Amino acid sequence: MKRIVSKGDAPYYYLKVLLEFEDKTMTVDVLTFRTVIMKAMMSMYGEIGAAVPIDILKYDVETMSAILRVAGSNMVKLWGALTMLSYYDEKPCAFRVEQVSPFLMALAASSRQLLLHTKE
Amino acid sequence: MRNSEKNKMARFCDFNVPYSENTENLRQIVEMAIKLGYESVALNCTVTPGTTKGQAVVPPPPKPVELSEATLAPFMVQGKAFQQLTRLTAIIETHEQKYKVNPNNSTITAYDILAVQPLNLKMFEAACKELEVDIISLDMTQKLPFFLRLTPIKRAIARGVHFEIVYAPAIRDSTLRRYVISNATDLMTFCKGKNIVLSSQAEKAIELRGPHDVANLGVLFGMNQAQAKDAVSINCRSALLHAETRGSAVGVISIERIMKQTPGVISVERIPSASTDKRALEKDSGEGQDREDPPGKKPKLVAKKKIK
Numbered sequence: 001m002k003r004i005v006s007k008g009d010a011p012y013y014y015l016k017v018l019l020e021f022e023d024k025t026m027t028v029d030v031l032t033f034r035t036v037i038m039k040a041m042m043s044m045y046g047e048i049g050a051a052v053p054i055d056i057l058k059y060d061v062e063t064m065s066a067i068l069r070v071a072g073s074n075m076v077k078l079w080g081a082l083t084m085l086s087y088y089d090e091k092p093c094a095f096r097v098e099q100v101s102p103f104l105m106a107l108a109a110s111s112r113q114l115l116l117h118t119k120e
Numbered sequence: 121m122r123n124s125e126k127n128k129m130a131r132f133c134d135f136n137v138p139y140s141e142n143t144e145n146l147r148q149i150v151e152m153a154i155k156l157g158y159e160s161v162a163l164n165c166t167v168t169p170g171t172t173k174g175q176a177v178v179p180p181p182p183k184p185v186e187l188s189e190a191t192l193a194p195f196m197v198q199g200k201a202f203q204q205l206t207r208l209t210a211i212i213e214t215h216e217q218k219y220k221v222n223p224n225n226s227t228i229t230a231y232d233i234l235a236v237q238p239l240n241l242k243m244f245e246a247a248c249k250e251l252e253v254d255i256i257s258l259d260m261t262q263k264l265p266f267f268l269r270l271t272p273i274k275r276a277i278a279r280g281v282h283f284e285i286v287y288a289p290a291i292r293d294s295t296l297r298r299y300v301i302s303n304a305t306d307l308m309t310f311c312k313g314k315n316i317v318l319s320s321q322a323e324k325a326i327e328l329r330g331p332h333d334v335a336n337l338g339v340l341f342g343m344n345q346a347q348a349k350d351a352v353s354i355n356c357r358s359a360l361l362h363a364e365t366r367g368s369a370v371g372v373i374s375i376e377r378i379m380k381q382t383p384g385v386i387s388v389e390r391i392p393s394a395s396t397d398k399r400a401l402e403k404d405s406g407e408g409q410d411r412e413d414p415p416g417k418k419p420k421l422v423a424k425k426k427i428k
Contacts, residue, residue: 022326076339
């Protein structure tokens with residue numbers, strides 16, 4: 001097993017997020033999902049915020065959940081912008097941030113045990 | 121509440137769920153709070169105490185929302201209990217209204233938490249310095265009608281009163297968001313992240329955010345990571361405990377006279393000093409009586425002199 005020692009700020013942070021609409025039947029594809037994030041950053045931090053590089057590593061259309069990667073220095077900004085998002089296209093919605101970690105591996109299991117979008 | 125105290129460390133609390141007659145909406149909000157990981161919510165009633173008789177009577181505390189077994193299941197698994205509290209927020213503007221918020225009123229003590237929302241500087245200072253409340257809530261969705269000042273805020277922190285920042289208006293609208301951020305950072309320069317409670321005031325379930333998201337918002341408002349986490353967990357708990365002590369701080373002082381004394385006379389036990397060892401004691405009992413000035417007597421004289 002390889003041991004990783006992190007010193008100082010991590011270069012990247014990984015966020016496991018989930019987009020939720022008040023209207024449960026709504027679904028968005030990955031491009032729209034990206035636009036939603038851009039709009040959130042834009043409304044909170046303007047053009048400079050929108051210029052922050054954010055990568056969508058994985059996106060699941062069915063649950064509208066994704067794993068985002070962002071530079072450690074921009075993590076608080078992104079998280080704040082996602083929290084403050086309330087509408088997309090006049091439709092009420094919310095980002096639920098399930099997990100945040102400097103290591104992608106950590107997203108494999110949840111310590112918070114949030115029971116979000118449990119499939120019936 | 122007693123049952124759940126074993127899991128008290130990092131319980132996430134939301135102390136501002138506006139109570140409304142719309143039970144369905146309220147239930148949705150509470151269920152969402154559970155889903156997001158909150159372990160304690162407070163149903164909030166906002167009143168403006170009337171200045172004349174028969175106006176705006178304080179309503180009795182709202183009944184807890186009935187929740188189904190299925191919603192409470194995650195708590196059962198972890199051996200925790202979900203807590204529903206009641207909170208009264210009184211909007212105060214005049215002195216008469218201020219006196220209505222006294223903790224001796226039985227309808228007010230029926231609530232778990234008492235908060236005030238002062239509308240002017242005088243009331244704000246009164247709330248910080250003298251009013252027996254747990255939370256001071258400022259309407260941050262508009263430009264504050266007065267300047268915050270360090271002295272009253274410091275006093276409030278010393279008394280264990282908490283300041284509330286509500287975030288749902290900031291989520292609702294971008295204009296309100298600007299005001300909330302500016303007022304919150306303003307408040308933060310004075311209290312330096314201490315004694316802050318972050319709560320939602322969500323009118324819809326979708327406006328609620330998870331406790332960790334709210335803590336991150338606290339970081340945006342200028343707290344550090346630890347303070348921001350405290351603002352959704354430990355500070356709420358201490359506000360609640362402050363509320364409990366407010367109810368129990370009715371004390372009795374009794375003064376009892378222990379013994380009667382005539383002034384100036386004190387009975388002094390003759391204690392042999394360290395130099396007068398065994399030999400001196402023997403002398404004392406036997407032939408030592410002719411000695412004029414035994415060393416043991418000296419303290420007695422000194423003592424008397426001092427009293428005079």
